[in-house]
Amino acid sequence: MDAEGVAASPAAPHQPPYQYTANQGYEQTEQVPRELLRQQNGAPLADDEEEDDYLEDIFDDDDQNEQDEEWAADGDLTKTYNRQRQLTDGAAIPRSNQQKPKANTFASVDDQVSALSKHATKIRLDTVKQDDERDKDKADRATSEQVLDQRTRMILLQMINRGAVSEVHGAISTGKEANVYGAVSYDEETGAATQRAIKVYKTAILVFKDRERYITGEHRFKGGFDKGNNRKMVKLWAEKEYRNLRRIYSAGIPCPEPLALKLHVLVMGFLGDKKGWAYPRLRDANLKGDDVDQQWQSLYVQLLGTMRRMYQVCKLVHADLSEYNILYHDGKLYIIDVSQSVEPDHPRSLEFLRMDIKNVGDFFRRKGVDTLPDRAIFNFITVPEGPVEEPELAEAIAKLYETRHAATNEEEAAAEEVDTEVFRNQYIPQTLEQVYDIEKDVKKLGLGEGNELVYSKLLADQVVAPKAEGEGEDEEEEDSEDESGEGASLGSDDSDDDESRFEKGRPRGRKFEDKDEKKQHKLAVKEAKREKRKEKMPKHMKKKLVSSTSRKTKK
Numbered sequence: 001m002d003a004e005g006v007a008a009s010p011a012a013p014h015q016p017p018y019q020y021t022a023n024q025g026y027e028q029t030e031q032v033p034r035e036l037l038r039q040q041n042g043a044p045l046a047d048d049e050e051e052d053d054y055l056e057d058i059f060d061d062d063d064q065n066e067q068d069e070e071w072a073a074d075g076d077l078t079k080t081y082n083r084q085r086q087l088t089d090g091a092a093i094p095r096s097n098q099q100k101p102k103a104n105t106f107a108s109v110d111d112q113v114s115a116l117s118k119h120a121t122k123i124r125l126d127t128v129k130q131d132d133e134r135d136k137d138k139a140d141r142a143t144s145e146q147v148l149d150q151r152t153r154m155i156l157l158q159m160i161n162r163g164a165v166s167e168v169h170g171a172i173s174t175g176k177e178a179n180v181y182g183a184v185s186y187d188e189e190t191g192a193a194t195q196r197a198i199k200v201y202k203t204a205i206l207v208f209k210d211r212e213r214y215i216t217g218e219h220r221f222k223g224g225f226d227k228g229n230n231r232k233m234v235k236l237w238a239e240k241e242y243r244n245l246r247r248i249y250s251a252g253i254p255c256p257e258p259l260a261l262k263l264h265v266l267v268m269g270f271l272g273d274k275k276g277w278a279y280p281r282l283r284d285a286n287l288k289g290d291d292v293d294q295q296w297q298s299l300y301v302q303l304l305g306t307m308r309r310m311y312q313v314c315k316l317v318h319a320d321l322s323e324y325n326i327l328y329h330d331g332k333l334y335i336i337d338v339s340q341s342v343e344p345d346h347p348r349s350l351e352f353l354r355m356d357i358k359n360v361g362d363f364f365r366r367k368g369v370d371t372l373p374d375r376a377i378f379n380f381i382t383v384p385e386g387p388v389e390e391p392e393l394a395e396a397i398a399k400l401y402e403t404r405h406a407a408t409n410e411e412e413a414a415a416e417e418v419d420t421e422v423f424r425n426q427y428i429p430q431t432l433e434q435v436y437d438i439e440k441d442v443k444k445l446g447l448g449e450g451n452e453l454v455y456s457k458l459l460a461d462q463v464v465a466p467k468a469e470g471e472g473e474d475e476e477e478e479d480s481e482d483e484s485g486e487g488a489s490l491g492s493d494d495s496d497d498d499e500s501r502f503e504k505g506r507p508r509g510r511k512f513e514d515k516d517e518k519k520q521h522k523l524a525v526k527e528a529k530r531e532k533r534k535e536k537m538p539k540h541m542k543k544k545l546v547s548s549t550s551r552k553t554k555k
């Protein structure tokens with residue numbers, strides 16, 4: 001159905017069943033459509049099970065290959081999203097029965113439901129695997145919260161039917177966004193049991209409220225995020241986690257193997273022992289031996305290597321990396337929980353990376369590790385040149401330790417702390433448009449102060465010696481460059497040295513002005529530049545800066 005059709009339907013002038021109040025979030029208003037009520041409470045209403053598509057999409061054609069192809073296509077999530085958008089655009093609240101199922105669909109759903117019922121006993125959520133060290137409350141919560149809604153139950157039955165898993169057991173973890181269940185898969189011939197983990201995203205409306213920042217700017221979610229439809233929304237999160245896991249797994253980074261995906265349910269490899277006990281989170285890792293300090297140190301180095309590998313090879317920033325989303329076993333760190341991970345071209349990826357670096361540093365410092373400054377790690381992760389494999393990664397980090405400006409006295413240690421603080425608050429330009437004063441930055445490069453630029457290691461080449469004055473360029477060339485599009489928009493029209501360029505916000509520049517204004521402005525700037533040229537920048541450096549940052553804008 002097209003958007004117009006939806007708008008013209010009697011369902012169109014529907015009032016949202018939620019009202020937003022500052023500091024209180026969304027509150028439910030009186031009339032909530034039943035299908036939404038049901039999603040909210042998890043359990044379906046008993047009397048209208050056959051009424052709409054509550055179960056129908058579970059039986060949609062969901063060939064995994066088809067799904068994979070969809071992922072492989074450039075549009076990936078965008079495609080999925082747009083399709084969904086077409087169905088829901090124009091209606092204030094997407095109604096789950098917009099698309100009336102064809103008459104025989106009911107029969108087929110019924111048939112399939114009854115066919116699956118033979119597996120019902122294989123979902124046994126009574127067994128709760130919870131590590132003793134984890135808090136007891138959580139284990140109790142696991143028992144009470146693991147009641148599955150009917151849709152999820154159906155999906156699990158379907159997965160059993162298809163052999164993705166043989167049995168589903170108790171919750172390993174219950175959280176606000178997702179529950180993770182243990183499962184077992186028996187080999188048909190040998191009967192050997194393999195543990196699996198199943199992550200089930202929750203469809204409650206409030207939980208995903210703060211997730212938008214990961215979506216805005218993510219090209220895989222182009223067009224945003226349909227907050228009106230929880231089911232579709234969590235489906236996208238599960239898909240994103242599945243997809244990110246695939247990338248990370250195929251890069252050889254320790255993480256759960258992604259195995260199957262259906263709507264909001266993700267089956268993955270189990271990180272734990274044969275008895276079904278999950279590996280502890282890094283936070284709860286209990287290192288043993290008389291070289292515990294050394295072990296923490298090398299885990300730290302291992303994790304920095306993984307972060308670089310994730311950035312350079314998988315093109316991902318975890319964006320929620322901490323001791324809670326890393327599992328530990330036998331000297332190895334396993335990365336989990338990657339649904340919110342973003343690609344480097346996400347407008348806030350570097351900010352998320354900086355946050356990840358801070359979390360990791362804070363944790364290891366608490367463990368007594370001599371950590372590297374955030375800025376050094378940021379550069380280590382983002383610089384394109386350099387190793388992406390072990391043991392070279394660890395060697396590169398060892399070099400960072402050797403060459404780092406050793407904080408030998410208190411004063412230097414304090415200076416390093418200040419620098420870290422500055423770095424944490426520094427504005428990070430993500431694209432060419434966001435580099436407000438390129439000439440000033442180029443000048444810094446020329447003076448050997450390039451390392452002060454937060455993005456210095458994202459440049460194509462690192463610090464380049466400035467050419468002798470006037471070498472290899474002339475004024476004409478520089479003028480003509482001003483006429484051209486991209487270079488021009490970054491010209492020195494903002495030559496004032498104030499701190500405002502570090503403020504977040506809309507980039508300033510000529511592209512926001514109208515044509516006449518622009519011409520006038522250009523003349524004035526040219527005049528001013530004539531003066532400024534007395535301290536001319538070496539052009540090759542300017543070019544380098546432009547090309548390296550623009551690599552990130554055009555992709």
Ligand SMILES: Nc1ncnc2c1ncn2[C@@H]1O[C@H](COP(=O)(O)OP(=O)(O)OP(=O)(O)O)[C@@H](O)[C@H]1O
Pocket residue numbers: 172173174175176177178179180197199256268269270271272278279281324325336337338
């Ligand atoms: N593949 C796995 N093998 C073993 N345990 C796992 C696996 N995946 C997740 N877990 C366990 O489940 C917990 C929660 O998983 P995860 O971090 O992916 O969920 P989450 O999105 O953080 O959920 P929430 O935020 O709702 O708590 C982990 O801390 C870990 O203990």
Ligand SMILES: [Mg+2]
Pocket residue numbers: 324325337
């Ligand atoms: Mg987590």
